[in-house]
Amino acid sequence: MSADLLDAVNAALAGKWDRAHAIVQRDEDDPFACWLHAVLHKIEGDAGNSRYWYARTGHSYGEFADAQQELAAIKRELESGRRDER
Template identity: 55%
Template sequence: MTYANFVSSLTQPEPPAGLSPLLEALWYAGRDEWHRAHSIAQDNEHDALHNWLHAFLHRQEGDAGNAAYWYRRAGQPVVAGSLRREWEEMVRTQLPE
């Protein structure tokens, strides 16, 4: 799946079949379905990418302190820029061009 296909799938009622948990959570985050995305993030706190996702979600929620904690766990700097740009960066790390 390409980035363009992923973005266009956001209009569908369900995520595309076969997505990794990280991409599925990003799909929900891209639709502003925070609770569904956060539930997946909480179930997958075993690596830096999922911790980055968790940080992003808390930033999306407006909880900067909790986001900073998850950025540290992910080994990522705290992001202050656009949420959409950070979301795109995470998605692109998981998909081919």
């Protein structure tokens, strides 16, 4: 799933919300997919849905002020292999 999640992050960074969303919906039990799902709904402006997905991760809605910075943080963690530690 890591390659798919990297694809989803890259899609989100490129403004391809629908593509990124379709990818993260494939694995709703993966903490990184849930984190990315949360950020996508934050970008969309759906705070309630975003908070639902954040509740399934080790992160919070207010942890990052900027969604682009949060997407970059997700990408760094996926690329570093830290996703396996969760």
